[in-house]
């Protein structure tokens with residue numbers, strides 16, 4: 262298989278996080294008169310620069326700042342912590358209003374944030390939503406968006422406690438979610454141990470398959486006009502996974518009941534490959550993944566076949582699945598419901614950073630897996 266990123270998402274596998282700027286300069290930000298395009302350093306490079314400017318927080322109550330899926334800070338002396346995360350969904354960048362129903366958008370805006378809290382093994386509690394509203398939007402449309410917000414509040418048992426509204430050129434939905442946990446229960450990207458099994462909840466690649474169908478459908482509609490009668494029934498699962506992905510709150514609740522706590526965890530927003538790299542880097546370990554073990558739904562496979570593409574590329578680099586990638590001691594694997602997750606590999610010693618995450622293809626060949634993933638600052642990204 263070609264272990265590159267999906268072509269419609271991004272131009273080259275080299276331009277993602279930590280990609281080399283190729284400018285010859287060791288510090289692309291050196292000198293205030295220098296202009297470094299953000300696409301040169303990528304989204305993760307930009308975040309690293311922000312952290313450099315701020316420095317580490319000078320506050321002992323901050324357990325974990327800008328480094329994980331959510332920030333963690335102590336709220337009392339009895340071991341309770343709050344977790345906070347914020348994600349924006351912007352029209353034209355994260356969604357296309359021609360095929361994103363307002364209700365789904367409201368649901369998704371909370372789901373993607375709840376997913377980050379869940380990825381820290383914490384319980385989401387409160388949400389704050391800021392809307393940037395373009396002039397042509399009506400009260401009714403905002404109401405429909407908030408129907409989706411309400412559905413998410415019910416699904417995840419959280420409360421919207423505030424926010425802001427402002428005018429904007431394109432629709433923007435920016436949500437912040439606050440969660441709670443005992444400090445000892447929080448799971449970070451760091452913590453993976455050699456010998457751990459690498460696991461993933463549910464199935465992966467479906468969201469990207471759904472996006473492919475929706476984009477192709479939009480194109481056909483633009484070409485054929487009113488005569489076009491789409492039949493999206495065979496793709497209803499993957500479309501739903503793209504438009505209204507559920508966060509995996511139930512999974513961590515089941516694990517707590519079974520007395521299981523993963524050693525490390527992250528949610529899959531940018532694709533299995535990118536998230537595996539994040540855990541590997543934060544934990545200082547390597548990973549061996551196996552292509553035949555990737556959990557992929559029949560509908561996702563059918564979609565890839567329809568487009569003549571490699572379904573493993575969808576699973577590894579598609580992203581927006583909002584499943585959980587986690588590592589677990591082998592002795593704990595049998596304690597979890599086997600229907601709820603798949604073992605896709607194991608944690609290994611890190612001998613060579615160039616072979617940080619290895620991927621054994623179905624044909625038996627073992628190749629280094631690049632992080633890939635969708636970088637919002639890629640110039641050619643959709």
Ligand SMILES: [Mg+2]
Pocket residue numbers: 330376377380527528529530
């Ligand atoms: Mg995340």
